[in-house]
Amino acid sequence: MRKGGLMPWLYVGPTLLILAAYLVYPTLTTLYLSFFDKRSENFTGLDNYVWTFTSKAMRTAFRNNLLWLVLFTALTVSLGLVLAVLADRVRYESPFKSVIFLPMAISFVGAGVIWKFVYAYRPAGKPQIGLLNALWSGWLGQEPIGWLVNRSTNNLALIIAGVWIWTGFCMVILSAAYKGIPKELLEAARVDGANEWQVFWKIIIPTMKPTLAVVTTTMIINVLKVFDIVYVMTNGDYGTEVIANRMYKEMFHFRHFGRASAIAVILLLAIVPVMAANIRRFQEQEAIR
Amino acid sequence: MSPRLSKTLSRFPIHIVLIGMGLLWLTPSVGLLISSIRPPDAVNQTGWWTVLPRLFDTSQYTLRNYQEILGAQGMALAFRNSLLITIPSTIIPIAIAAFAAYAFAWMEFPGRQVLFVIVVGLLVVPLQMTLIPLLRAYNRLGLSGTFVGIWLAHTGYGLPFAVYLLRNFFGSLPRDLFESAYLDGASEFTAFFRLALPLSVPALASLAIFQFLWVWNDLLVALIYLGGTEQVAPLTLKLSSLVNSLGQNWHLLTAAAFISMALPLVVFFSLQRYFVRGILAGSVKG
Numbered sequence: 001m002r003k004g005g006l007m008p009w010l011y012v013g014p015t016l017l018i019l020a021a022y023l024v025y026p027t028l029t030t031l032y033l034s035f036f037d038k039r040s041e042n043f044t045g046l047d048n049y050v051w052t053f054t055s056k057a058m059r060t061a062f063r064n065n066l067l068w069l070v071l072f073t074a075l076t077v078s079l080g081l082v083l084a085v086l087a088d089r090v091r092y093e094s095p096f097k098s099v100i101f102l103p104m105a106i107s108f109v110g111a112g113v114i115w116k117f118v119y120a121y122r123p124a125g126k127p128q129i130g131l132l133n134a135l136w137s138g139w140l141g142q143e144p145i146g147w148l149v150n151r152s153t154n155n156l157a158l159i160i161a162g163v164w165i166w167t168g169f170c171m172v173i174l175s176a177a178y179k180g181i182p183k184e185l186l187e188a189a190r191v192d193g194a195n196e197w198q199v200f201w202k203i204i205i206p207t208m209k210p211t212l213a214v215v216t217t218t219m220i221i222n223v224l225k226v227f228d229i230v231y232v233m234t235n236g237d238y239g240t241e242v243i244a245n246r247m248y249k250e251m252f253h254f255r256h257f258g259r260a261s262a263i264a265v266i267l268l269l270a271i272v273p274v275m276a277a278n279i280r281r282f283q284e285q286e287a288i289r
Numbered sequence: 290m291s292p293r294l295s296k297t298l299s300r301f302p303i304h305i306v307l308i309g310m311g312l313l314w315l316t317p318s319v320g321l322l323i324s325s326i327r328p329p330d331a332v333n334q335t336g337w338w339t340v341l342p343r344l345f346d347t348s349q350y351t352l353r354n355y356q357e358i359l360g361a362q363g364m365a366l367a368f369r370n371s372l373l374i375t376i377p378s379t380i381i382p383i384a385i386a387a388f389a390a391y392a393f394a395w396m397e398f399p400g401r402q403v404l405f406v407i408v409v410g411l412l413v414v415p416l417q418m419t420l421i422p423l424l425r426a427y428n429r430l431g432l433s434g435t436f437v438g439i440w441l442a443h444t445g446y447g448l449p450f451a452v453y454l455l456r457n458f459f460g461s462l463p464r465d466l467f468e469s470a471y472l473d474g475a476s477e478f479t480a481f482f483r484l485a486l487p488l489s490v491p492a493l494a495s496l497a498i499f500q501f502l503w504v505w506n507d508l509l510v511a512l513i514y515l516g517g518t519e520q521v522a523p524l525t526l527k528l529s530s531l532v533n534s535l536g537q538n539w540h541l542l543t544a545a546a547f548i549s550m551a552l553p554l555v556v557f558f559s560l561q562r563y564f565v566r567g568i569l570a571g572s573v574k575g
Contacts, residue, residue, distance in 0.1 A: 007477055008401075011392035014385045015448055016404065022445025023411050026419035033421060069293065083310065084304050098561065099311045102318070105557035105564075106550040107506035109525045112534060113546040114317045117539060127334055129539065131320055136334050164314065169568065176569050225415050228508045232529050247417050248512075256419050264417040275413050283410050 023082065027268070034261035048262035053264065058263075060239055060248045067155055068162070068226060069081065073219045075163045077212065084178050085204065087171075101168030108165065109194035112232030119147040151239050158240060161229055170215050177211035178204065216278025217274050226271050243267060326350040326545040334361050334522040354544040362541065363519070364548050367527035371505060371552075373436055374523050378443035378504045379497055382438040386451035387493070393452065394459035395467055406454065411449040419445075419515050427514060434518040441512050443504050451496055454567070458492040459485055495567030498560050502553055516545065 013240040037044045083100060088092045103111055120130030124144055128134040147157045181204065189199050205212070227244040230236055235246040243263060250260035260277050292494065323337040328351050330495035340349055359365040392398070393405050424433065462485065470480050486493070508525040515521050522530075528549050535542050557564060 006391045008396040010399035011396065012398075013406070015389035015452060018385065018441075018445050019408070019411060019448055022423065022442065023419060023449070025413060029422035030418050038475055079329070083307070086307055089300065089303060090307060092307075096307055096311055098558075100314050101561075101565075102314070102554075102557065105502060105553045107427045107508065107525050107528075109506075109508050109528050109532075110546045110550045114321050114526065116532070116544065117321060118317050118541065119539075129333065130340070131316070131336065153299075164317070172565055172568060185375040193484075200475055223414055225417070232532055233506070238372040243419060249338050249511075251421060261421055263562075264415065264420070268418050268484070271413050271415060275410050278412060279406055279409050282406070 030261045030264050033257055033264045036258050036261075038256045039259055040257050042158050044258065047265075048258045051259055052262050052266060057241065057246060058243075059272075061241045061243045064155055064240060064242050065223065065226075067222065068159055068223045071156070071159050072162050072166075072223050072226075073216060075159075076166045076170045077174075077216050078169045080165070080215065081174050081208075081212070081270045083167070083171045084175035085142050085200065087175065088178060097168075097171065100171055104168050108228030108233050111161060111165050112229050115157070115164070115231050116148070119157055121146040121149070148240075149238050154234060154238055158229055158233055161233065162222075162226065172220065174208065174211060175216050177208050181207050207221050217277065221271060221274055224267055285286065299458045301420065319454070321546060324539055325354055327354065327540060329540040330355070332543075335536075341491075346365045348493060350550055354540045355548070358541050358544045358548065362531065362545065363526060364524070364545055366520075367522055368548065370521055371523040371525075371549075374439055374443075374511070375501060375504045377436075378447070379393045379500045381440060381445040382444040382451050382500060383455075383493065384494055385487065386448055386455055386496075387489075389448075390455035390459055391485055393456040393538055394462075395397075395480075395485070396477070400441060405452075408449050408452050412453060415566075424513055433514055434516055434521060435465045436521060439511065439514050439521075441505070442494050443500075446510065447500050447503070448553045451500065454496055455489065455492060457487050462488055491566065492559070495563045498556060499567040501556065502564070 033040050034048055035045060039048075057227065067211055087096050115184055118131045119133075120128075122128050122130075124137065129136055132147060136142050137144040145153060149156050185207070186199055186203060189203050191194060193204065210212075223264070225244050226242055227248065230240055230242050230245045231248070234240045236249065237241070241249075247260050247263040247267075250256045250263060257278055323340055325334050326380040327337065327340065327349065331349065340346075343349065359368075393401060393408075427438055432441075436529045466484060467480055470484055475483070505523075506525065507523075508529060511523050511526045512529075515523070515526065517530075528545050531542060531545050535545075
């Protein structure tokens, strides 16, 4: 390691400058703006935050994000884990994983169009060109449903599109962790008479706990910031609004910069524990390095 | 029963689950692809799956949708814009981050640990936290709606992850290597360019693919800083506005969506290994 006077600052200087300008300064400014009115002219104390927690629009957004948090996180992580473990036992593991992972490469906007097409709706009697309604009405003989408009199905429909995108991500990370479990450990348990079910719950899950934690937190961060899918598929209409979507609307449609800032601060606060955990994990890694 | 047969039989449910899931995952994309090459009337009157019984009958396909969407609907321009946005937005942050990461890994300076911890913290800051002040600054400086503006924005948002990933990679290179290079009289500069960078090609490749796909697929940043300016709109922005303007014209929407995915798919299939490695190295990006 070299002690280098000015030299190190030449190396880190540009990065620090840009981070200060693009992340640190705006974050602090947003925090400041969240205590001001619509046009950031008059100080209004906690008004924006009171609105955030009491308005009907935000209540819907919080409820939907909570729904996303529970369903999306549970589905992506559990499907990812099950697929990682099962795929490890077959010869076509790698093409299979590519198929599940594929949606990660395309944009959420593109995925939004794909799923909007799956959910496409035509009134009863007309030919259904959306796959889901074709199955639903053609095969099961039910009335076709506007999956993205119907308030009891639309949030679920959006979440499924999200799960389709992110399951591959969870699977890839969990698969790497699964392959890291010593095979002797699993064999020993099987020799001792444990069945596959017990091996899964008593050995695989506990051994993979740290990775499961990382994947789960990553999914939670995703959920908090989910925007593109909702923006493209429903634009937050019919009761599908989420927090990030509402912030965008406050910013561009209502031009209420105080409220938009307060919403952003809430997002940040929700993510602070994850940030702290990341830093702690990083420092532990450094300690053993 | 022979042991082999019983093994195959016991694996049967696994095959069913995996193949079923694989088909389930593929079907929506296949539907999109097929619809994009069917004539407008066919798309609007029958489901895309009706081509399956005569899959190889090419008379039911056409490339007219692509012609229209690339020309009259301006997807070709959007494709060009996506390239003009994505390539610099991939190169600039990685170049800047490489220097910083090297300093964080192998140089000594006051505040080194604290500054790096701040970088780790910035990894998960929601973009939303920065949008309003930056947009205001951009409007004052005349940077909104410009390529330079969005290159810089993507550089800012991409830097924490790039620095984090590269610093960890540089840090894992053996210390002796650098010490003996210094003993042989190599300068800091030489050690960085001749030693650290060439050894890090796999990490740099992973990072480049990651950043490339991230920028190519980004909607929010383009939406905010490029606004509604058609002349500079990338594919994602264009596609999301087509969703509104084309409504039920699925033959055009599906073709547009496929155009926006073509390049990422090529990158994905040819460089999947690096992509996966990048994801494994930094699953904490915000």
